[in-house]
Amino acid sequence: MKNRPLTGFTVCWVAGSAAAYATSGTSLLLAWAGWILLLSALAIWGKMSWKYIAVLGLAFILAGVYWEWTERHNVSVLPESIVSESIAGKEGISVHTMGTIISTVERDGDRVDFTIRMDKVASEEEAWTKVQGEKIIVQVKLAAESEIAVAAQWHRGDKVELNGTLEQPSAARNFGGFDYQAYLLAKEIHWILKVKGAQQVDAAQPTSWSLTTLLRWNDGVRTALSEEMDRLYEKRNAGYMKGLVIGIQQDLDPETFRQFSQLGLTHILVISGMHVAVFVAVLLFILMRFLRLTKETAQTLVLLLVPVYVLLSGAGPSVIRAGIMIMIALLAARAGVLKDGLNILSASALLMLVWNPYFLLSVSFQLSFLVTLGLMTYVPLANALLTGLPRWLGGAIAVTLIAQWVSFPLTIYYFNQFSLLSIAANFLLVPLITVVVLPLGVATLLLGRLWGGAANVLAVVAEWINNLTFNVVEWMNGWSVGVTIWRSPSLYWIGAYYLLLYGLLYAGKKLLENRFTHLQLYMEDETRPLAGLHPHLLSDRGRVRLPNFDTSFPYPNLLSLFWSPWSVSLLTLCFALLIYRGYQPENHSGSGTISYFDVGQGDSILITTPGGSNILVDGGGTVSFGEKEKWRIRRSPFEVGAKVLLPLLKKRGIHRLDAIILTHGDQDHAGGLQAVLEGIPVSALLFNGTIAEGEPYIKLMRTALDRNVQLYGIHQGMKVSPDKNTELSFLWPGLEEGGRPDVLPILEEQNHNSVVFRLSMDGSQFLFTGDMDKEAEEMIIERESNHSASAQQRVDIFKAAHHGSKTSNSDAWLKYWNPSAVVISAGVNNLYGHPSGEVLDRLAANKIPILRTDQQGEIQMEIHKGSIRVRHKLN
Numbered sequence: 001m002k003n004r005p006l007t008g009f010t011v012c013w014v015a016g017s018a019a020a021y022a023t024s025g026t027s028l029l030l031a032w033a034g035w036i037l038l039l040s041a042l043a044i045w046g047k048m049s050w051k052y053i054a055v056l057g058l059a060f061i062l063a064g065v066y067w068e069w070t071e072r073h074n075v076s077v078l079p080e081s082i083v084s085e086s087i088a089g090k091e092g093i094s095v096h097t098m099g100t101i102i103s104t105v106e107r108d109g110d111r112v113d114f115t116i117r118m119d120k121v122a123s124e125e126e127a128w129t130k131v132q133g134e135k136i137i138v139q140v141k142l143a144a145e146s147e148i149a150v151a152a153q154w155h156r157g158d159k160v161e162l163n164g165t166l167e168q169p170s171a172a173r174n175f176g177g178f179d180y181q182a183y184l185l186a187k188e189i190h191w192i193l194k195v196k197g198a199q200q201v202d203a204a205q206p207t208s209w210s211l212t213t214l215l216r217w218n219d220g221v222r223t224a225l226s227e228e229m230d231r232l233y234e235k236r237n238a239g240y241m242k243g244l245v246i247g248i249q250q251d252l253d254p255e256t257f258r259q260f261s262q263l264g265l266t267h268i269l270v271i272s273g274m275h276v277a278v279f280v281a282v283l284l285f286i287l288m289r290f291l292r293l294t295k296e297t298a299q300t301l302v303l304l305l306v307p308v309y310v311l312l313s314g315a316g317p318s319v320i321r322a323g324i325m326i327m328i329a330l331l332a333a334r335a336g337v338l339k340d341g342l343n344i345l346s347a348s349a350l351l352m353l354v355w356n357p358y359f360l361l362s363v364s365f366q367l368s369f370l371v372t373l374g375l376m377t378y379v380p381l382a383n384a385l386l387t388g389l390p391r392w393l394g395g396a397i398a399v400t401l402i403a404q405w406v407s408f409p410l411t412i413y414y415f416n417q418f419s420l421l422s423i424a425a426n427f428l429l430v431p432l433i434t435v436v437v438l439p440l441g442v443a444t445l446l447l448g449r450l451w452g453g454a455a456n457v458l459a460v461v462a463e464w465i466n467n468l469t470f471n472v473v474e475w476m477n478g479w480s481v482g483v484t485i486w487r488s489p490s491l492y493w494i495g496a497y498y499l500l501l502y503g504l505l506y507a508g509k510k511l512l513e514n515r516f517t518h519l520q521l522y523m524e525d526e527t528r529p530l531a532g533l534h535p536h537l538l539s540d541r542g543r544v545r546l547p548n549f550d551t552s553f554p555y556p557n558l559l560s561l562f563w564s565p566w567s568v569s570l571l572t573l574c575f576a577l578l579i580y581r582g583y584q585p586e587n588h589s590g591s592g593t594i595s596y597f598d599v600g601q602g603d604s605i606l607i608t609t610p611g612g613s614n615i616l617v618d619g620g621g622t623v624s625f626g627e628k629e630k631w632r633i634r635r636s637p638f639e640v641g642a643k644v645l646l647p648l649l650k651k652r653g654i655h656r657l658d659a660i661i662l663t664h665g666d667q668d669h670a671g672g673l674q675a676v677l678e679g680i681p682v683s684a685l686l687f688n689g690t691i692a693e694g695e696p697y698i699k700l701m702r703t704a705l706d707r708n709v710q711l712y713g714i715h716q717g718m719k720v721s722p723d724k725n726t727e728l729s730f731l732w733p734g735l736e737e738g739g740r741p742d743v744l745p746i747l748e749e750q751n752h753n754s755v756v757f758r759l760s761m762d763g764s765q766f767l768f769t770g771d772m773d774k775e776a777e778e779m780i781i782e783r784e785s786n787h788s789a790s791a792q793q794r795v796d797i798f799k800a801a802h803h804g805s806k807t808s809n810s811d812a813w814l815k816y817w818n819p820s821a822v823v824i825s826a827g828v829n830n831l832y833g834h835p836s837g838e839v840l841d842r843l844a845a846n847k848i849p850i851l852r853t854d855q856q857g858e859i860q861m862e863i864h865k866g867s868i869r870v871r872h873k874l875n
Helices: 005-022 026-044 050-073 080-088 147-151 180-185 211-232 235-246 254-262 273-290 295-312 317-335 341-355 357-361 363-385 391-415 422-447 452-477 491-517 558-563 565-583 640-651 673-679 695-706 774-786 811-817 837-845
Strands: 093-101 106-108 111-123 135-141 159-167 189-196 201-204 417-419 483-485 592-596 605-608 614-617 659-661 684-687 710-713 719-723 726-732 756-761 764-768 797-799 821-824 850-852 859-864 867-872
Touching (some): 050 357, 135 159, 211 295, 211 422, 235 254, 422 452, 695 710, 726 774, 774 811
Parallel strands (some): 659 684
Antiparallel strands (some): 111 135, 605 614, 719 726, 756 764
């Protein structure tokens, strides 16, 4: 940093912003003091001047102050009466508002989304109040297909009047779950306005010019380019090429995105620095080679066109970073200053963070800058290790390896999976897509209206290559063994990873340099130097240079010990141990855990035994009512299994589920398991021995069979012992008299046959009940009473049946088990009114404490030697 003051300043600015984000108050003051002490120590040791130290310390403190100032001003300016009523109300508050659309208007099925900046707002009780600057997300639920045409007329810059319900965004409801509220807060958005029907939206075009007008024109150009892509390519290829060339992701096939994501190829589908670099290189080549412009003139034109491309490509953080870097580089080339890549990268980061500190929280920003920094820092070291290969091949391998290695910690931190085939996929496909497909896509757009025949020919060639790419990606994804699941690592682990990676590459480079230094400097048939004199002891004039150390000692100084084979081996071992430690699931120190996930109106419970076995009870599921009209179907609809449950399991580092227990076939218990079976290896599926009606259930069972999951029908009296401290005793369903063991009956009504089992874990007792009914409760009590001398059992934690419905959880059932506490899994403001007031009164009368996922989010229990420690996500 001493030789790059701008880089040092930016590093301190980023560190100061991060410290202010992670801490506040006294903790932040301590962080400032610690940083100043560290810098002062460097000055005392003579590494840096006091003047430079003062500048770095000032950068750290100023960044923290700027972050705190931004946070204090990032608050809602809505009237207190509306805010308090919205928070207190279960379903928000009805408001009337006026404002301006400041984003693109996007439609997916029967929902239209956009952002407005409000001018004023009024509630049913309050008059108009000015709220200049308040941004809110608007979600319009279209009532009829005819409203699609109405919504198509809404554009950025329109003045709108809206009637809808104002709600707060949902915070994370599970430990490690996605926090939509925090995500919107980083965009300075605090509210969502839900509107029913396009008739509640009155839009008018702007009458004066503003910056929004420029963005409105840009949206129009992007829409025109999108339509041109639709005309030139078939549907799947059109969506793919839109993402590749102009950064429009909405039409990308969800399955294509999933497959590319699994192989670590999503950076291809999102406009990034790679795309900007190709754009600039092609422009410079055309301007200088074909138009015969001077280098200076070509650079000036490109400098003016880069912002245009950044806007047309959607202006994401990675594109902005690349655009700023290239513009600074072009200006520096003209002025002959600031030619160092790290300084240019630092200047870009500093400009973006001063413009908007919340860029620091963007995954795209973090990956873009980190990978770029990694390529600058690590590639020269990796190139030195690949000197035996042709230069072009060694360079390509070095860039691919470093890009993957550098992005790996953030990839597993945010997405919790990494494909072992990712490096091969990137090495094979990225050059093909970058050098061939991307230019073809640009060429088809440019020629589309000028020379249609040539554009169609190029589109056919591009489609052929794309289809080949799709097939290769699908084939590589077929090797499911290559996909590894990682829990989110700690920041200490990430820091250790980068330090060890740098140390390993640097030590390897130095080791190779030392070996080459000691190689013979003459051929066998050449005249050798005088005996006793080493080539490196001779000066250019042939005079002998006296050594400063004993040449018989293999390592002339202590520092060279670091470059020895032993040190490289030690660093390799430490790096391997770090990777192994990061790959392990969450460590509960020999304790068992039970997590009652909040999956909305449904059940899903993860049991982790003291021995490390993982058992998932049900998977939640998105319940739909009747067949949807085709126009209402969304490209990527919300599904509990894929969007909530599977990410939670991966974030906990669960590589395999030892068993799934499906209590019954209703969609709110079985629906989410489809994504789980497709995303995580499962050893066994235990179910109630019946088949539920409906294609989703049949698909689930077929998927289980295709993936070699062992299926077991549960019946009364079965027991399973995952480890010595854990036993599952199944109490229901009972054995059907006269039933055939080789035939699975089809049952439309599944609740009565829900799986019920008792879990004994490390001295504690739990009861799981599915959606059982009162009749099943009575039959279990009768059977258990006949097999036990006691007329009453006791469990520590009791999972209320059927989400607390009054069709279950009878008074006799509660008194028989005498639980210490009851957990109710139900959705917030669910349509069924669960849990029933009658059941809640019954629990209160029996003085049984209640834990509810609709009020407290995920409920997690840690079990150790008979004691149970409970925590929940929400207060």
